[in-house]
Structure formats: structure tokens, C-alpha cells
Amino acid sequence: MNNLHKSKINNNILIQESAGHTVEERLNYDKNVDCKKFLKAFTKQFELVQEGCSEKKIRLSAQILQHLGSLLGDDVFVTALISHSLPILQAPSGSGSSIGRLMHLIALTIVKPHTTTKENALKLSNEDDLNPSAVGFITFCLKNTESQSKQVRLRSCELLNFILQACEDYEISSYLFDTIAEIMMIRAYDKNPSIRIQALKLLARVQDPIDENSGTCGGWNDLKNPITEIFVNLVSSDNSPEVRKTALELMPPSVYTLPVFLRRCYDVKDVVRLAAFRTLGQRVAVSDLTRTARLQLVKSGLSDRSSHVVAACRQMLCNWLTHQNECCLTLLHFFHVESHEEVSVDVLKAIFVHSDQHFTIKNLKLDGLNSEGALYWRVLCQHVLATDSNREIEVLPTLSDLCDLLLHYKALFFHSDESNTTTKQTITFIMRQLLFLASNLDASDEVGRQRLTEEVERLVVSLETFPMLMEPLVRCIERLHPSVTARTSTFFQLLDQTAKGAPSSHPEKLRAFLELSVYFFEGLAVIPTTEKPVAAYLESIVLVLRSGDPELRLLSLRNLGLYCLSDWLLSRQYLPWIKQILESDLRPIRVVALKLLCDLVLKFALQPPTPFDDFPDSFLNDQLALLDKYLSSSEKEEQAVAVEGVAKVLIHSASNSVDLLAKLLLLYFDSSTEGNTRLRQSLSVFFPVFALSSLANQELVARSFLYLLSSVFSVGSSRPIFSAVRIIDLAQYIVHLTHPSNLLPLEKKKTDEASNCHDFVLIELLSDLVALKISNYAAVKASCKALTLLQYCSASHARLALQLVTRLQCLQDKACSAYLLKFKTNLQLFVSNCTTQKNANNLIIYVRAETYEHLQPLLAGMSSIDVVLRGL
Template sequence: MPGLLLPQLPDLQAVLPPIFSQSQHNTANHRKNVVALHKIHLQCAAVTQTLPNGKGIKLTGEKAFNDAFSAMVAKILEVKRGVVQADRVVKFVAGFIAFLSEKAEQPDNDEDEDTPASRLVAFLLSHLLKGFEAKDKSVRYRCVQLVALMISSLGELDEDLFMKLREALLERAHDKEPAVRVQAIVALSKVMAGETDEDLADGEQSVQEVLLDVLRHDPSAEVRRAALLNTPPSPATLTDLLSRTRDTDTTLRRLVYTAALSTLPNPKVMSIAQREEAIRNGLGDREESVRRAAGKMVAGWVENQDLLEFLRTLDVVSSKVVEDALLSIFVTRPELLDAAKLDEEFWSSISPEKAFLARVFVDHCLSIKDTARLESSLPVVTALAFRIQSAYNKLLDVTLDPTQEATKEDATFILGELCKLAVNLDYADEIGRRKMFSLVRDMLGQPSLPDSLIPRCMDVMSKLSDSERDLIRVVVEIVGDLKYAEDVDGDYSRAGSEEASEISRGSRRSRGRSHSRDRKPAKKSQEEEELELEQAAFIDMRCLELCIAMLGRVNSNLHENSAFQGLLPELIIPAVRSKDPALREQGLTCIGLCSLIDKNTAKESFGLFMNQVQTASDEMKCKALKALFDMFMVHGTDFLVINEVCRCEDRTNEFLLHVMGDESPEVQAVACEGIAKLMLSGMVSDETILQSLVLMYLSPETADNQALRQCLSYFFPVYCYSSSHNQRKMQHIFLPVMEVLTQVHQDLEEDQEMITPSQIGMQLVDWTDPEKVVEINGMKADDSIHVDVAIELLKYLLKVTGKDERKTICQLLGKLHLPEHADDDKIKSIGLLIWGIKTRRPVKDTTSRNALVRFQASLNKRYSEQLAGMDEAAYRELESLKDLFDDVFSLVPDEDDEEEATPKPKARATRGKNARSSLASTVDEEEEEEDAVEDEVDEEDEVDSILGDDDE
């Protein structure tokens, strides 16, 4: 009879608990217990019961085992995250499922056969999916955690069960608990491999798209980190992975380089733009750990110590990050310095990569003072001069062919790198020095020289010149030759296009000057006259560029250099008066540079720049403002003095307020940046200017002006924390700023965004915090600033009537720093104001009242001796507070609270008791919130340990 098999069923309530109990102590016994549990499972699976009339077999043993097993698993589902014993049991269960799947995959088993193992897996999975919707976050977390660990070893699943699992995990990927979302992301990454296009409904996101969406937008750093670690790098995901190099979480940014990009088989999987983005964001990160990780990744891209091959994977000609990458490689892998051998074979055929490698190699050797390696690598001056000459000739050759634009860029880059290299040569060899001087001078005198090479050649000329006077003389001679060649030849054809114009302008005809003078002028057509005007404008532009490059490299007084005096009336002043915007801009730049090195020129040109600020376009306004602020920084602000009656400070403030009020966002940003520099240097100290800067920074009208916001977000902390004097100025404008911005917030339109008055107040409190002031030369900070802030806030609280405003002020009082010792009159003034508020203008809402009670309690505790015995009579007797007492006493009590304002003693004691009780309840609530935050931090740490962050 079938019933005879029942006694063979083991006592599951007796044998299963010891196995689960052992598994929670350590993981070393998991393998042994898995085997024991498997034997029990097989023993139970053998227990069956034949149904009557031969209708089938009832799996009595399996059902008993499944029920008992799921009951044991259910015991850990309510255990909070972070309990190590529960985590061990979860790993044990996952290990048991993996063992069952391993046994089921043996060759003698049919994959499609329905086995006890597959039925147990399906039963357990269905049981856990029910917990995905539980209200208890611990149950949801444990169920998803179990599925995430089991899913790799589940094998083939029924299609319906697989779709249920996929939908449930996608839903948990948007759970309100970050820990649950982490486990869902881990599980989804394993489901992704089995997903097909047929599984997706129309418009439905794939698992990979969900992971990428979480990676970009999830508010929790732990969840984004899980998505990053479980998203395989591929051309389809690289864009999203690289976007995390700008993530707010430092660990996540580091993981992009150590866990994502480092797993790529070859950097060529990424495009050149993506490689440069990874290098730029990584090596430019503010955190050292991220920069170090990015440096190791970049160094790993160098294969077989071939630096040239590495440079070919990047765009050395137009990229601005390749130099940082190469310097990082030299620091991370110093042995690669030996691989850069600048021998004769290296110089035999020059390429952009070779020129770049040589220049960066020399710069690095100079920075680390490796003179031995430097001497063995640098070429002699004469040899480099010939190579520069050869490179320039090649540039002229490719310029003649408009189809070789790319080759022209390469030739220009090579010549620029060689000129940078020439600056670091030793010019003790007089023959080589003369050769280089003659070559560079001739290059500067050629109109065909690309504009980008003028600063590079000027650096070499500055190195070769004996003095600044000599450099100025050479540049003036070059400018004179260009102007004379224009007058004599007049034959720099533009050849039909801007590209070809640089060719024909460089060609000079070899006819003599005397012959040109004797030639009778022929009548010119209108086209020839227009061409001559264009040629003249081009030569003037080239001369101005030479002057700008020269002026940026000299510091001597121009009035002592008579050679330069002729250029002002003949070249620079006409350019400033020109109707051509480009010429006028270059002329103003020259005037501005002259003004920085010569005070008299600055005084003479000040009106010119002021006029540009008033009437020019926004772009010219920005340039003129930059020139003016540079003049202020170098020479002071006395340019604005019109006469002795008008004060310089008043004129300066008037000008600064005017430029800050410009409608152009670009002009506002430039103005704020210049004013910030003046205030940091102490040249401007007016509180009205400071108040205007704060209002602009927090105003909703500048929400889109990121340049202005970024500048001021750096300026204010530096300004306030650098000295107590600056903090005192910020304290003086505290209330005016609060009043204005509160009114602005109340009048805010729907399409405008602005932080709340409470946040504004917290920002001002932070800027005036005396504990954050940096001590310089032993100067102690003024710790009474927040005491004065408290007095001003309490005075304001007596006047203001709005509920929200009063609530904001009461909350700010609790954030103030009260020093150990403070002036008696100030402390008693605070006590008098609090008494006035309670008796004349009491706060009505509970939150504000509790905040005021807490502030008074901390005040009484810290200054108990100074406030002992202070009541209305005592305040009335204080001569030092007579005016303040009269102001407070003159206030008429609110009608609604008149009875409360003059209570009987019993009522007053009752109110005090209620206040103390409310204060206690508030403190209890804060402690509960702190405990909740600590629990949440512990839970996040546990997520990190599960993800394996200890190995990062």
C-alpha cells in the first residue's frame, strides 16, 4: 500500500533547523551542510504516493520538503539589512540552489526533464516573488537579495516564470529603498543575457536601457554604483559609462576607470573623442584617488613601451588633453622615459607625434631637473634651426595646395612644437644662436606665417634677445618692414580665397625699391582698389598681432623705449579708430597691454575703454571691462578721480554698480569676476557692492548665468573665511539681503526658480560663521559676529508679522555660533529682546516657538551668570540698554495675545512647563531622526560590502 512509504520520510522539523543554524555561524561549513541538505532532499523526493485508480503519482515527500525549506527561508526574510548571520544564511540557500543546478546539468540528465531540483527552484522562486510586494522593506530586500544570488544558477526557466521574474525585478529597480534597488540591479544584470527582442512589448525598455537609465538618473550613489559595476562596457553603453566621469560621487567616478574602462580589451574600442573625454575628466578630477585611477588606466594603454603608437591613438594636433596624458604616463611609469630616445634616427623623419613627444619629454625632464637625460636628448642649436627651417619650407609647400588642408595643419603643429622646444635650448653657442635668431626673425617678417605660430616664434625671439629693449626694437623693425613692403609692392594677392591668401601674401617680388619709386602710378580699377584695401587691412592685422605678442612678454616702461613710440600714432591709434571691428578689437587689445606696463598710457586710454563699455557691442564690452579691471589691479582705482572734490571711492562704486546692472549675462559675469578680484585684493570694500553681489548670486534672474554663479560660488567662501573683517561686512548686510530676497521670493513667478528664504538665511549664517575663518599669522577670529547677528534677527522678529518669515528667523537663531565669552551688554540685549518678543510679539506656531525656546535655553545655559536675575525690572535699570528697552517697551502687545502677554504667575509657570515639555519632545524627535540616519548609513555601508567595495 502507498501508505507504507510514509514512515521513510525524515523528520524535517528535526533535521533542517540544525543545518540552517550551523550555516549562520560561518561560511566554512556551507559545503558540508549543502551536501547534507541535498541528501535529505533526495530522500524526500523518493517518497511518493500513488493516486487512486492509477491517476498519477503524488509527490508527497517533495511537497513536505519544499514547505519545510521555504519555512526555514522565511525566518530570515524579516531580518534587517546588515545582520551578518542572515547574510550567511542567504549565501547558504543560494549555494544549495547552485549545487542542485550543478547536479541537474550532469551528462546523464536530460535538460528538459522535470526534476525535483527544477521543481524546488520554481517553487522557491515563486515563493520569493510574493515577497517583492511586501510592505516591510526588510522582506523586500531579503527576497530580492536571494533572487540576485540564485539567478546565475537557476538554469532554464519556464517562459512564464521568467517573464514574471523579469517584470518583478524591473519594478523593484524603482523601489523607494536604495538597498532594494541595488539588489534588483544586480539581478537584472544577470537576466539581461537571456532577454530577447521578442520579450519586449512595443515601446518597452530593455533591461540594458533600464540599467543605463538608473546609471544616469538614480538619486542614490550606491544604486548608480551597482548599475555601473553590472553594465558591461560596449559601444552601446560607453557614452553612458563616460557620463559618470562627472558624477557627484567620488567612488563612482573612480570605479569608471578601475572597473569599467579598464576592462576594455583595447582603447580603440572607444572613439578618439571618447578617449579624450575619459582622459580630460579623469586627470582633471578634483580627487586624488580618481586622478590616480585615470592615470593607471592611461598608462595601461601603452603597449610594448611604444609611446608613438600610443600617441597615434589620440589626436595630438587638435587635442588639449594629450599632453596631460603623456605627462601622467611619465609619472605613473617612469621606466617609459628610457623608451623615448631622441637620437638621430628619431629626428630623421619628423611627424606630429614625434615633435609632440620630444617637446613634452623635454618639458618633463626640466620639471624634474633630470639634467643628464636632458643633455643627452636635446639637439644642438644649429641642428634644430635647420630642422625648423625645413619644417617651415614644408609648410610653405603644402600651403600652395588648397587640397592638403590636413597636411597643412600637421606641418603647422610640427613647427609650433619645434619652436616650443627651441625655447629650452642652451644658446651658449654663438653661431647657433645667430642662426636661430636670423631664422625666427625672418619667419616673423613673413605674412605667410600662420597666426597661431606668432606667439611661439615670439617666445624664441624673447629668449634670444639680450633685453626687452632689444626685443621691442626687433619687433618694431619687423613691423616697419611689413608696412614698407606693403607700400612698395602692393601685390599680396588673395588668390580667390582666404586659404590661398596666406600663400600669395607670403610671396615677395624681387624688384628694387628705387625701381618701384620711379614707376608711374597707373590708374587702378575698383577691384584693384578693394584688393589693396584688403591687403592693407591684412598687413595692419599682422602688425597688431606682432605687437600684442611682444607686449605680452615685456614689462619695461614704454616711454623709455623710443623705438615703440612711433607705433602708437602710426599703427595702434588708427586701428582703434578703424571701422573694421577686427582691427578695432586688436587695437584695443594693444592699448590695454600698453596700459598694464605704463601708467601714463593707462590714464590716457581710460576714457577710451569707458566709452567702449557704454556704447560698444557685448563682446567689445567684455574685452573693455577686462582691460579696465586689469588696470585697476595693476595701477589702483584712482583713474576714476575727476577732481579733488570727487572721492575716488565714490566714483569707483558708481562705476562698478553701473556695469553690474548691464542686461547682458556675459557682461554681468565679467563684471562680477572683476569685482570679486578687487574685493579679494582689498581694493574695493564698500558694503553696497558686496550686497549687490549677494543679491545677484541668489537672484532668480541669474539662474541661467552659470559663469556668474560659478565665479561667485567660489568668491564668497574665500572672501568670508579669509578674515573676520570681511565676515563683519557680511554681517552688516545680513538683514537687508534677507528682506530683499524674501520679498523677491514672495513675488516669484511660476517659471522662475529660487531657493527658499530659509536656505538663503542658512547660507548667510554659514558665510558669517567665525569658526570657519582661517587664522593667519596668529590672528584670532572675531567670535562675536554671530552674537550681533542674533541681536539683528531678534530686532527684526519684533517688527515682522508674517508667519513664514518669523519661522525662518526662529530657525536661524538655533544655527548661530555662541562663543564661550561675550560682551555683557550684547548678551543682556539678546535676553531683553527675547523678553520683548514673548511679552509684545509672541510667536504663535509650535515650530517657531520651540525653536525660540531652544535658543533661549542654550543662551541661559552658556551665559547663566550674565543672565541671572534678569527680568523686566532689571532690564529697566540698565542704563546701557535704556534706548533698546524703551523701543521694546513702546511696542503695543498683539490684541490676540494680550492676555497671554501679561499672564498671572500661575499661568506663566504653566506656559513655561509646556514650553519645556515641547522642547523635550522636540529633542526626542531629533534624536529619533539621528538614530534613523545612523541606521540608514549602516544600511548603505552594508550595500557597499555586498557589492564588494572593500576590494576597490
């Protein structure tokens, strides 16, 4: 738009948009001027704004229109505004920023136009009341929100939002407010999500979040009214993520709505989870949440798959810290660090990473630490060691000082009142943090290192007194003895000293002995099984395996498993015993044995131990047959473990079993496994990673699907696992997994040289349908649906498919016929395009051997086509 615009109202009128002039000076008018001239100037202002201008000039144009309105009179003024608003209301979506500018202009214009008549002056008895022109125009917009045109409904709601925003400083009658609320409560369920969003924004403006008659809890009003109910319903059940997001951002937090906010933190869409965490961080204090809620909230937020959600969760923690006067210890108090150490550590790490504050420990009294202070000190020191070497001198203690603290709290533990278990737990927790810190410090100080070594050995020998110290003690041993040989030798010496206390007759001492062993050997990449103490150690483990204490048997099995994974001879020796446990022991122990079996398969089947000539060739198949039995287990955890084991074998290409992959597909689409979250999550990750990593894997997925259709479902749906599967959903998922565009870049190049996986599926599906190998109705319907979704690229496969589709004479179902008609139309168009482009060089057809025998007569009539048999 030009900087200077001139518009003649008559010979005596000149409007200039230049600085330094009042509206009256720009609008010198003759009172006898014709009304049409004013309307022309009215129109000119809309044209100028539509062309583009700044916020300042929009407000200037609004003042000019207000002044023109005072000359035209209320009725003519509102009529003029309505006539200029109609094109705006009918503007399609994506019309650009000009629509927004025009709506802003209208909103500013009608807020408080000048009035000159005595009648209008009497109507505005209160300067803060909204003028009659604005009320009339709002009524016009409200009527248009019920239009049959979705564009008119949307623009009317948008315009109302602009108007109410401009009316924030003026009094609107309760009747008008109620009318807007009633109409928007209807529009909140409009079929168009954009209209629902605008309706929610209007409802947020007309809703009074303060109800003096309601009770309060946690600093909020226990707000529950029809408008809040709408927000809750849309947040919980609307199918549009943008609507759920908007409702979250506008819904007032209260005792009633807080559970809704928390549930949306687990929404399937990233934008909704992001809005939930941002809203909670800005409008909800940590004290308003229950212990369980805040723990689950932080745990899920910091481990979210979206980096934006993780950042929002960290910001939420920093906001909570601000409300606690920047005191981390006060904030940690809300997370009960002794019971929830892992979450509390994550909270501190997130704050240290996200906040610019220079955290320090100067205010901590080391001789009087509490649980929060000890954890804070440990995590801060670890953070400094990892990120800021310049602050090490300021923050980190020496090993000698740390040993003094350990001895101090150890003495407190033994001198505290025996009945006061809370004090003992707190002291042990503080010692645990000090040991974790010691495992990270520089061990070059010889005096401090020697003192720490002696203290660690004393604590290991008396471990049944301090069961919480197992993990940090192992970390200290690793730090003090970097050599694996020296570390192992030291550890067996400590175990020998422990065994001299007769642990078999002291269950608590034996439990600590076994748990410490698990912690220690899990940290070793290779366990030295040739050491002399190993034989005696294994004998003691086997004795415990025969005991009657289930917890001790489980720990013994975990220890035995670590040794078996390090030595094939031990695995061969104890494998029959592991299988016996699978058959007869308690469920928790069976689950551990099943996990061990899966680990053994991955360890030795993928990399067979070469020095041993007696390694059986059937090892993998034998163990897979055992895992196959547990795929249909009634125990959810056993079934999930078996699924994970089979999936790992398949993804490492150790097996290309069509039968196993087909069973995993059935389990994923079986409605009876919906409650098995671990199984569903494992398979939801496995299938995309497996199928999209290579063309060979895509073909294996396709063959598994064809196997299900042609052999399993042909038997009928009498078996429960088959009747609970929606085959058409399975077919659509398979088409997605085998789509050529989803392959990794290096694998896509292979499809350019030959046909893609969909070409292979195309011929196999049609040939099975023609040969009546698929007799189940649901499977036939799913096959026809899949045909319409395939993306074929081979002209020869398409030509053969046209020949096959004409032979399908047994399909009388309307749905199947409709699918086949659509498929045939797409196929003919593809063949026609191939012929036009002279794409005759792609004359190779890929089929299975049994399919080739069935299609041989048909292929004989098609010249210049070579057949390649799939060897899969």
C-alpha cells in the same frame, strides 16, 4: 569557531569537521533515525557558520546540509531552509558579515542538493537543470521582495543575488527568469536606495545583453529593451549617487546607452563620475566615440576637481593606448592634433605620467615627420627634461639639428603647391612643435644658438606667413635672451623691421604684428615703458584703435591694456578712452575693455602707486560704481565679467560694501541667471572662500543678508530681480556661510573670546521683525526659518532674544508660527543649560548703533550686560 565541532544525531552518528573525511564518513546515519535529530544537525551547521568560518568550511557545511536534505525530503528540506532564512530576512542593516555568510551558505546549499527518491530523480532529467528545491526557495524569496518591511525586501533581494550567482552553471527556466525580471523591474523603483541597488544587480544577471535581431554599430548591439530603459532612467534621474553608480557599472554599453555614460562624466558626485570613466575605459574603445565626445571627455576628465577621477581618466587613456598596440601616434590620430593641439598635449602628458612604459622616439623618422609624430616628439622631450635627466642624451636633439629641421620644413612650405592648404597647415604645425621644443633645449651651444636666433628673427619678420608660430617664437626669444632689457630691445628691433614693410596697408601683417606683441608683453612681469620705441609703438596702437576693423581694434586694445597695467600715467591718460569704448563699441570689444577696467582696479586700488601725489582717493569708488552698472547688464558675458571684478575686490578686502555683496547674493539666487554658467561658477567659488576665511567677512555677509531683508524686500517684490529669488533658500545659504564651525582654525579662536556671527544675526533679525522693518511675507518667513537654524553661543544674546520673541505679535501665518515655536523651544533649552552651568560671564551684546536705539528700553531692564556697538 573551534577547529573541531561534534554534534550527535543519535548514539551512532558523529559529525566532525576535520580534514580527510568525506561527507558520507562524517554523516554515518541510521535510516530509522528520528527527523528531529536531522533538523537539530541542520540547525547546528547554521550556528557554526554564523559564529565565523572560512570559505572552505562554508562549502563543507553546504555539502552537509545537502546530504541532510536528501534524508529529509524536498518539502521538509525547503521548509527547514525557509525557517532558518526568516531571521536573516528580518535582520536590520549593519548586522555584520555573519548575514552575508549565512546567505552564501543557503545559496550553496540549494544549488544542487542530493536526491535519492525515484520521483526526484525523474524531475532532474537534465543534470544542468536547477533542482525543484532551489526553484521553490527562489519563489519564496520572490514573494518576500513585496513585503511591507524594507528590511525583508532588502534581504530577500540580497539572498536572490547570492542564489543566482551560485546558479551560474545551471539552467534556469525562462519562466523563472521572466518572473525574476518582472518583479525586479518593480523593485528597481523601490523608495529605498539599497533595494534599488540589489534590484539592479539582479536585473543585470537576468538580462541577456545579446540580441541577434538588433543591428550593430561600433561593435555593439543597438540594445534597447525594458530592462535597459530602467538602467537609463536610474542613471539619469535617481537621487542616490550610489544607485547611479551601480547602474553605470552594470548597464551594457550600446549605441543607445553610450550618450548616458557620457553625460554621467559630468555628474555632480565624484563617485558617479569615477564610475563613468572607469566603465568607459574598460568597456568602450576610442573608436566607438565621436570626435567631439572623445575630446570633451578627455578635457573634462583631466581637469576634474577629484584626483581619483583624473587618475581614472588617465587609466582610460592607457587602456585606449593598449588597444592601439601601444602606439601613441595611432591614438593621437583619433584626437586630430592639428585642430585640437591643447587636448592632444594633455593626452600625451597623462599617458607619460600614468604609464610605466619606457617611451622612445627611435622609430620616428625625423626627415619625414607627420603632425602626430612632431607633437609626440615635443611632449616626450618636455617630459624627459622635467622628470628624467638620464634619458636626455637618448631623446633630445641638439639646437643645430633642430635648426636643420626648421629650414627643411620651411623650404617645403614655400615649395608646396599653393592650392594644397592642407599640406601647408601640416608643415606649419610641425614647425610650431619644433620651435616649442627649441624653447626648452639647452642654449649653451653657441653655434646652434646663433643659428636659432637668426632663424627666429627671419620668422618674426615674415610672421604673416606663419601665424601659428607666434607663441613658440616668443618662447624662443625668452630662452635666447634671459635678460628682460635685452629681450625687450631685441623685440623692438624686430618690430621696427616689421614696420618697415608698411603693415598698416596689409591687414594680415598688422594682425600678426599685434598678436605677436600681445604674446610677448604678456610674458613680462613689468613692461619697460621708458624705452624710446614705446612712444612710437603706442601711437601706432592708437591709430589702429581708430580703424574700422573690429578684430584689429580688439588686438590694439589688448596691447594698450598691457601697457596701462604697467604704468599709472598711461592708465590715467587712456582711462577715459577705455570708458568710451565701454559705452559705444561692439560687444566683444566692450568685454575686453571691461576686463581691462577690472584689472586696473585690482592693480592700482589694492596697491596705489606711491610716487604719484595726484592718485585720486575716489579711484576705487568711481570704478566700482561703473562696474555696479554692469552687474545688471543684459549681456551674459559682460555681467559675468563685472561679477568677477567685484568679487575680486571684495575678496581682497579693498571694499566692504554691503550693497555690492547683497547684489552678488541676489544674482546667485536669481533664477534668471541659471543660464549664465560663468557667473554661477564664479559665485559658487567666491562665497565660501570669502565668508569662511574670516569672522569679519562672515559679519559682512550677515549684514548684506539683513540689508536685503529689511530694506530691499520691504519695498515689495514688484522688481523682477526680487520676484525671481527664493528668499528661503538664500536664508539657509547665509546661515551655512556664517556658521562658526565653518571658519578657518585661526578665526575660530576669535569666536571663543566673544560671541559668534550667529549671535549677531540672532538679535538683528529679531529686532527687525519686532520693529516691522521686514514687511514682505517671503522675507518674514525666511527670517523665521533662519532663526531655527542659528547656532548661538552667548547667554546674554539668548536672554535678550527670549525677551524679543515674546513681542512678536503680528505673525499669524502657520508656517511662521511653527518656525518661531521651534526656535523658542531651542532658545529656552539653551538658556536653561547656561543657567545650570553658571555661564554668567558672557554678558556682552553686540549690535548695530541703530538697533541699539530701538532696543535701549529693553536693555535697560537687563542688569549686568554691556553693549558693544558694531562698527561695520
